[in-house]
Amino acid sequence: MFSLVSMSSTDGASTPTRDRIRDAAVLRFARSGFGTSVRTIAADAGVSPALVIHHFGSKDALHRECDEHVLAGIVESKRQNMGRATDGQLLQVLAESDEHAPLLGYVMRSLQAGGDVARAFVQHMVDDARVYTREAVADGIARPSVDEDARARYLVLSSLGTLSLALTLHPPEDAEDLGATLRTFMAEHYLPMIEMFAQGFLTSRRMLDDYLLYLSDPPADGEPDDAPATETPSEEP
Amino acid sequence: MFSLVSMSSTDGASTPTRDRIRDAAVLRFARSGFGTSVRTIAADAGVSPALVIHHFGSKDALHRECDEHVLAGIVESKRQNMGRATDGQLLQVLAESDEHAPLLGYVMRSLQAGGDVARAFVQHMVDDARVYTREAVADGIARPSVDEDARARYLVLSSLGTLSLALTLHPPEDAEDLGATLRTFMAEHYLPMIEMFAQGFLTSRRMLDDYLLYLSDPPADGEPDDAPATETPSEEP
DNA sequence: CGGGAGGCTGAACACGTGTTTAGTCTGGTG
DNA sequence: CACCAGACTAAACACGTGTTCAGCCTCCCG
Numbered sequence: 001m002f003s004l005v006s007m008s009s010t011d012g013a014s015t016p017t018r019d020r021i022r023d024a025a026v027l028r029f030a031r032s033g034f035g036t037s038v039r040t041i042a043a044d045a046g047v048s049p050a051l052v053i054h055h056f057g058s059k060d061a062l063h064r065e066c067d068e069h070v071l072a073g074i075v076e077s078k079r080q081n082m083g084r085a086t087d088g089q090l091l092q093v094l095a096e097s098d099e100h101a102p103l104l105g106y107v108m109r110s111l112q113a114g115g116d117v118a119r120a121f122v123q124h125m126v127d128d129a130r131v132y133t134r135e136a137v138a139d140g141i142a143r144p145s146v147d148e149d150a151r152a153r154y155l156v157l158s159s160l161g162t163l164s165l166a167l168t169l170h171p172p173e174d175a176e177d178l179g180a181t182l183r184t185f186m187a188e189h190y191l192p193m194i195e196m197f198a199q200g201f202l203t204s205r206r207m208l209d210d211y212l213l214y215l216s217d218p219p220a221d222g223e224p225d226d227a228p229a230t231e232t233p234s235e236e237p
Numbered sequence: 238m239f240s241l242v243s244m245s246s247t248d249g250a251s252t253p254t255r256d257r258i259r260d261a262a263v264l265r266f267a268r269s270g271f272g273t274s275v276r277t278i279a280a281d282a283g284v285s286p287a288l289v290i291h292h293f294g295s296k297d298a299l300h301r302e303c304d305e306h307v308l309a310g311i312v313e314s315k316r317q318n319m320g321r322a323t324d325g326q327l328l329q330v331l332a333e334s335d336e337h338a339p340l341l342g343y344v345m346r347s348l349q350a351g352g353d354v355a356r357a358f359v360q361h362m363v364d365d366a367r368v369y370t371r372e373a374v375a376d377g378i379a380r381p382s383v384d385e386d387a388r389a390r391y392l393v394l395s396s397l398g399t400l401s402l403a404l405t406l407h408p409p410e411d412a413e414d415l416g417a418t419l420r421t422f423m424a425e426h427y428l429p430m431i432e433m434f435a436q437g438f439l440t441s442r443r444m445l446d447d448y449l450l451y452l453s454d455p456p457a458d459g460e461p462d463d464a465p466a467t468e469t470p471s472e473e474p
Numbered sequence: 475c476g477g478g479a480g481g482c483t484g485a486a487c488a489c490g491t492g493t494t495t496a497g498t499c500t501g502g503t504g
Numbered sequence: 505c506a507c508c509a510g511a512c513t514a515a516a517c518a519c520g521t522g523t524t525c526a527g528c529c530t531c532c533c534g
Contacts, residue, residue: 015481017481017482037520037521037522038521038522038523039520039521039522047482047483048482048483048484049483049522049523050482050483050484050485050523050524050525051481051482051483053522053523053524054480054481054482055481058522058523059521059522059523111402111405112349112405113405114405114406114408118405118406119406119407122402122406140440141439141440141441142438142439142440143436143437143438143439143440145429145432146428146432147428147429150425150426150428150429151429151432151433153425153426153429154399154426154429154430154433155429155438157399157402157403157406157426158395158398158399160398160402161395161397161398161399161400161401161402161403162391162394162395162398162399163398164398164401164402165348165359165394165397165398165401165402166394166398168348168349168350168351168355169351169355169356169359169394170356171351188387188390189387189390189391189394190448191383191384191387191448191452192382192384192387192388192390192391192392193391194444194445194448195382195383195388195445196388196391196433196434196437196438197433197437197438197439197444197445198437198438198439198441198442198443198444198445199380199437199442199445200380200433200434200435200436200437201379201380201392201433201434201435202378202379202380202434202435203377203378203379203380204378204435205435205436206435207431207434207435208431208432208434208435208436211427211428211431215428252511254511254512274490274491274492275491275492275493276490276491276492284512284513285512285513285514286492286493286513287493287494287495287512287513287514287515288511288512288513290492290493290494291510291511291512291513292511295492295493296491296492296493
């Protein structure tokens with residue numbers, strides 16, 4: 001009646017074949033997206049399509065279980081590499097690892113598709129970013145922010161969003177080698193990124209101060225046309 | 238033999254019904270993504286599925302024609318609003334316009350799906366950003382960059398990527414009202430964004446200078462482990 | 475040894491898709 | 505008027521999908 005070993009999260013005990021199917025699914029989903037057919041996954045695992053459904057109940061259930069498995073793997077990786085790298089470098093480290101690269105690929109797919117893994121992964125990185133920025137500020141390396149939480153969110157969203165969009169616009173010919181892909185991306189964008197981090201974009205704080213002033217004042221939401229920035233010179237969307 | 242009025246780009250003369258189908262398709266694609274079925278689009282246009290194929294040949298051809306139409310619309314919008322807004326504000330202006338909002342929605346979908354419209358749209362914005370940043374630098378408003386082109390690319394990719402990812406993670410309940418969606422996004426991210434623009438993140442230029450030095454030196458690609466940033470405190474991926 | 479539970483499969487089913495086909499209607503031209 | 509090109513449709517087709525069904529084979533327990 002009751003399963004003695006409550007293996008993973010939802011249900012589904014761990015069987016060699018079952019695990020093989022799940023692993024094949026994670027790999028396939030990462031490589032070809034979540035539109036991949038059950039038949040393809042079954043072929044990858046060397047198994048009949050019916051067996052996939054037999055073990056997981058449905059394709060959606062398989063998808064969910066892949067999500068959980070990948071998320072658990074990410075958490076585990078973070079624990080393993082704790083201290084070795086700080087967040088940003090985390091991606092590099094994971095991408096180079098043969099074991100964990102597929103997980104990262106899966107996460108990148110999820111970032112494009114949305115859903116719980118994506119949100120959870122981003123939340124993890126935001127939490128980490130909060131810690132790291134706090135330390136950096138305390139060490140005098142980073143400037144303090146008016147809203148540290150918002151900044152942590154923005155930093156993560158901006159980094160991952162830039163990467164995701166760049167990958168979508170120019171998909172690497174070898175999607176397997178995430179490490180190489182990341183290096184290519186960095187080769188093109190590291191300079192402007194670090195430039196922005198080191199010296200910003202504007203020469204004066206005026207726009208920032210104006211906005212802070214605007215925030216402290218009653219924004220008076222009666223008028224529809226009360227945009228805070230009228231003379232912005234640049235491209236924040 | 239020859240069509241006297243070479244209407245649009247590829248072929249396909251302009252017929253009321255044809256245009257209605259195309260417009261319905263653009264709207265549907267923007268609202269529900271490119272996986273939408275021909276039958277749905279046909280229903281939206283009040284027409285039989287067969288007629289859609291009769292006019293466009295195939296769903297892919299319809300998709301391509303929507304791409305061209307949207308891109309032309311964007312260019313036209315930019316021409317209309319020339320001077321009214323500078324790039325960043327462009328999105329706001331377009332999103333508020335009842336006529337052009339669907340086009341923007343379509344573009345956002347394309348940014349997630351990749352493809353030519355996405356690349357073309359980004360390229361347009363990059364070209365604009367180059368001009369605007371150049372002016373801003375000349376006016377002493379913006380700091381100069383070591384690589385202005387790379388910075389323009391990064392600024393656009395970063396802005397659009399952040400927006401796209403934010404929308405993917407937290408889809409607005411009313412996807413129709415792009416203006417409200419954009420305002421919500423800005424309300425959350427404008428502060429950290431402008432903070433970054435105004436004062437950067439780091440307190441010193443050291444990491445930047447180190448990287449510039451690293452760039453000028455022979456990078457010596459024999460060694461696999463030659464990451465430029467070893468003691469970075471933060472979250473560039 | 476007997477037998478049943480469960481991993482596993484090939485074939486089929488139900489359904490949604492893009493597309494085709496045959497045919498109807500209608501407006502303009504000889 | 506005759507007629508024909510073209511807009512338009514209902515029905516069907518071919519196909520890929522997720523899923524189910526009936527049955528096989530094997531291992532384990534009584």
